[in-house]
Amino acid sequence: MSAPMGTDIGVTPVGGGDGTTEAPHRRRRWRPVTALAAGAAVVLAGGAVAVGVSSDGGAGESAGAAPLPPTTTTVARQTLVDRETKTGELGYGTPRALDTRYSGTLTWLAATGATVARGKALYRVDDEPVVLLHGSLPAYRVLRSGVSGRDVRQFEQNLTDLGYTGFTVDEDYTSATADAVRSWQEDLGVPETGQVEPGRIVYAAGTVRVASQGAEVGDAVTPGRAVLSTTGTTRLVTCTLDVDDQRLARKGAEVTITLPDGRRTTGRVGTVETVVQTSAGAAGQDPVTETKVEVSVTGDDPAALTGFEQAAVDVGFVAAQRADVLTVPVAALLALAEGGYGLQVADDTGTRIIAVKTGLFAAGRVEVSGDEVVEGLTVGMPGD
Numbered sequence: 219m220s221a222p223m224g225t226d227i228g229v230t231p232v233g234g235g236d237g238t239t240e241a242p243h244r245r246r247r248w249r250p251v252t253a254l255a256a257g258a259a260v261v262l263a264g265g266a267v268a269v270g271v272s273s274d275g276g277a278g279e280s281a282g283a284a285p286l287p288p289t290t291t292t293v294a295r296q297t298l299v300d301r302e303t304k305t306g307e308l309g310y311g312t313p314r315a316l317d318t319r320y321s322g323t324l325t326w327l328a329a330t331g332a333t334v335a336r337g338k339a340l341y342r343v344d345d346e347p348v349v350l351l352h353g354s355l356p357a358y359r360v361l362r363s364g365v366s367g368r369d370v371r372q373f374e375q376n377l378t379d380l381g382y383t384g385f386t387v388d389e390d391y392t393s394a395t396a397d398a399v400r401s402w403q404e405d406l407g408v409p410e411t412g413q414v415e416p417g418r419i420v421y422a423a424g425t426v427r428v429a430s431q432g433a434e435v436g437d438a439v440t441p442g443r444a445v446l447s448t449t450g451t452t453r454l455v456t457c458t459l460d461v462d463d464q465r466l467a468r469k470g471a472e473v474t475i476t477l478p479d480g481r482r483t484t485g486r487v488g489t490v491e492t493v494v495q496t497s498a499g500a501a502g503q504d505p506v507t508e509t510k511v512e513v514s515v516t517g518d519d520p521a522a523l524t525g526f527e528q529a530a531v532d533v534g535f536v537a538a539q540r541a542d543v544l545t546v547p548v549a550a551l552l553a554l555a556e557g558g559y560g561l562q563v564a565d566d567t568g569t570r571i572i573a574v575k576t577g578l579f580a581a582g583r584v585e586v587s588g589d590e591v592v593e594g595l596t597v598g599m600p601g602d
Contacts, residue, residue, distance in 0.1 A: 287598025290564055291550060293586070295593045297541045300580035301474065301534040302466060306457040308477075308529045310449035311514055313429040317444050318343060319417030324437045324445060328428045333451055335425045337380045341445050346408050351376040353421040361399075362413035365391045372421070373414065377402060417441075427451045453523040455485065455515040457533050458495075466535035467513045474534035475517065483522040485533075488514040538578055545583045550597050551576070561586070562598035569598065 318324075320343040327341035328334050339347035353372040359365070361373055366389045374387045377398055385394035396412035403410045408418070432444040439445060455475060459467060467490045475483050493512045496505050515533060517523045552560045552571065560571045577585030 287562055287564055287569065287600065289599040290596050291547055291599055293544050293546055293591060293593055293595040293597065295542060295544055296583075297539065298543055298545055298578050298580050298583060298585055299536055300538040300578055302463070302537045303532050303534050304457050304459060304463070304466070306455040306475075306513075306515065306531050306533040308453070308455050308523060308526055308531050310427055310429065310451065311454055311456055312512065313447035313449050314422075315432065315444040316340065316420060316446045316448060317442050318348070318439050319415075319441050320344070320348075321440045322438075324433050324435055324439050326435060327431060327433070327445055330428050330430055332428045333425055334428065334448075336376065340420060340426075340448075343439060347406055348417065349406065349419050350426060351419050351421050352379070352424060354423065356421055357414075357416035357419050360413055360415055361391055363391055363393055363396050370395075373419075422448065423450065425451050452516065453520055454488065454517070455523075455531055455533055457513045457515065458493075459511040459513060461492075461509055461511060463535075464490075464511045466537060467511055471536055473515055473536070475515065475523075476532040476534070477522075478526060478529050478531065481522065483517055483519055485515045485517045487535075488516050490514075538580070540578045540585055543577065543585045544587060544591055544593060545585055546597060547599065548579060548582055548584050550599050551584065552600065561591075561595075562600070563590070564596050564598055 318341070322344040325342045325345045326339070328339070334340055334350050336350055336352050338350055340350055341348055351373070353376065355369050355372050358369070361370060368389065370391045371387060371389045374385060374391075374395060377385070377395075378387055380402070382398040382402055385392065385398050399414060400410040400412045403412075426448040427450065429447045429449050431446060433439060457467075467487055469487050469490055471487045473485050473487060475485050477483070489512075491512045493510050494507060495510050496507050546561065550561060551574075552562060554560050554571075554573065558573060559576055560573045563570050563572055572588060572590045574586045574588040574591055577587065579585075
């Protein structure tokens with residue numbers, strides 16, 4: 219209902235929710251809106267109430283009285299975060315297939331679900347072990363006296379960590395290194411040659427978990443045959459994103475993780491890799507190749523990710539964030555007839571409409587700014 223400008227009207231308060239408060243139960247006198255340009259009209263949600271402003275600041279001939287807001291809220295200062303939710307898989311990360319470089323008979327391999335530490339065997343060919351070491355550089359050549367390089371330093375560091383001594387960890391493979399290697403080979407039960415073939419060792423970032431077996435004991439294997447696939451041992455979430463969503467995958471960025479039972483925890487973006495996925499095409503068509511972004515997310519509380527061997531989870535990535543801004547519920551916005559948005563300010567003198575500039579919309583709230591927008595300002599929540 220509306221009343222002529224300057225007329226007292228009674229208002230029955232309506233209870234608010236979500237942090238809103240009830241409008242005072244008293245009679246107020248409405249004033250002309252002076253914050254908008256001459257001739258402007260304000261369209262209030264749930265029913266149009268036009269408020270005209272003449273060039274001299276007085277009320278226009280067709281100006282009507284805006285009703286008191288049924289409920290009110292206040293302008294709050296906060297950090298506004300807009301999240302986009304993607305589906306991820308809780309597990310141990312993307313498995314890595316391990317191909318043998320030997321020809322022979324597979325005589326043993328680690329069980330699915332087992333963990334293998336540095337210096338331990340992953341599998342055996344002709345009863346000789348293929349050993350896990352730590353490092354990021356793959357084994358690509360025979361290490362022997364006289365060779366130098368980063369791969370030598372990486373291998374010598376592993377020998378030291380396994381307890382072998384008598385050499386200097388550097389980029390030079392010396393006779394002292396070869397002596398230490400013979401001691402290591404003796405402990406492994408393999409020929410004591412003093413040199414290291416690339417097929418004898420497999421490098422990984424740390425202890426690994428066997429995700430699956432690609433062969434069985436007794437199988438004849440040849441170079442290139444996948445015998446195991448492994449992952450890390452840390453529980454994490456893997457998300458595969460479209461390239462257009464790569465902006466979400468900022469290394470170290472905080473995310474939320476919603477588990478299948480509804481529990482929520484937080485985590486951070488770890489590795490971000492571009493991968494190419496190939497899927498079977500329709501009948502008679504070539505396979506379809508797509509470029510994706512694979513993101514791993516580690517939990518801030520690893521214990522919170524236990525209890526599920528593998529499961530689909532929701533991951534909330536930060537799409538945009540605005541720190542220390544003034545916000546109101548989106549429902550408090552009024553659409554202005556001439557374009558843009560406004561707020562209905564309520565104070566001891568009555569109500570008025572002010573124009574505001576909007577920023578980020580997120581979680582049911584919106585960033586607002588303007589000459590009259592201050593923290594704690596009471597604004598109306600339009601009724602339905």
